[in-house]
Amino acid sequence: MYYFKMTEPSATTIDIWIKLSRSYQAILSFIEASLKQAELPPLSWYDVLLELDRVASTAIRPFELQEKLLLPQYSLSRLLNKIEKAGYLQRLPCNEDGRGQRVVITREGKTMRKRMWAVYGAALEQAVGSKVAREDREKLLGLLKLY
Amino acid sequence: MYYFKMTEPSATTIDIWIKLSRSYQAILSFIEASLKQAELPPLSWYDVLLELDRVASTAIRPFELQEKLLLPQYSLSRLLNKIEKAGYLQRLPCNEDGRGQRVVITREGKTMRKRMWAVYGAALEQAVGSKVAREDREKLLGLLKLY
DNA sequence: CATATTTAGATGCATTTGCATTTATATATG
């Protein structure tokens, strides 16, 4: 009789996953709490605003943004709604595709992105930068290239 | 005039955070998808069942579980509801504290935990083990001790 | 050209989450 024996992950692999999870969750909570504390929008808004700011000239399409940010389609659709309602982006009709739209950041959006970065960046430095010795950073980054 | 200049995180710090996020999200999605594919409960159930299985003899209190798993109180309360409804744990009255309860895993819960591990472990091996060279694992683990 | 298929994006609905509050019991304090 044959048994299927799964390939058990090594103890180290399991530990890596646990540390990865805890680190991620701790850092994320800290960043979100910092933003909330400063009465700023959640982190997801930042990613959108940053991407829009980067390509400000070329007016990006939602489905492109989706690929960049790895968000589900419905999720991005709603996120754009909220950010638009807050006045940080505009949805413009799309000439070359009647189904689509072009999304552009507003002046207020640019300002908000900067305000968010002041808090986000500081939180990141506190939660990551100050925890990893300068000489270890490149090593960690190299090893983290799983995906 | 004085300006407040925030401590900008280094480019490497930012990259670490981005890689960390993407890796975490990719691995988690893969694990959750594997469990769903196998028609098994979500990962959060596993953590609870594992903890209960470990201390099976001593019947743990929800607030202790909360500390172990770093879950919000209301979140664990509801999670226990669902797992209980599915028959994988039992809530028993607590003699030494009338406000509290003792939570114990059932026989079915133990079986379910094992079934989940077969899938979860294999997914972990595939998503982490096979991506990190054996000789890099200890290094990565060491560097991940941020929290 | 007419019809079928695909793609971009929105949305209805059920489930889940987060927050604040509630209930009940335990502990501290006068």
Add this chain to the structure above:
DNA sequence: CATATATAAATGCAAATGCATCTAAATATG
């Protein structure tokens, strides 16, 4: 002992999420 405070756990409600589906426009196919 009576009352105030703290702690364990549950829950009402609003907001967020996931899934499936819908609408509209674009592209492919006969």
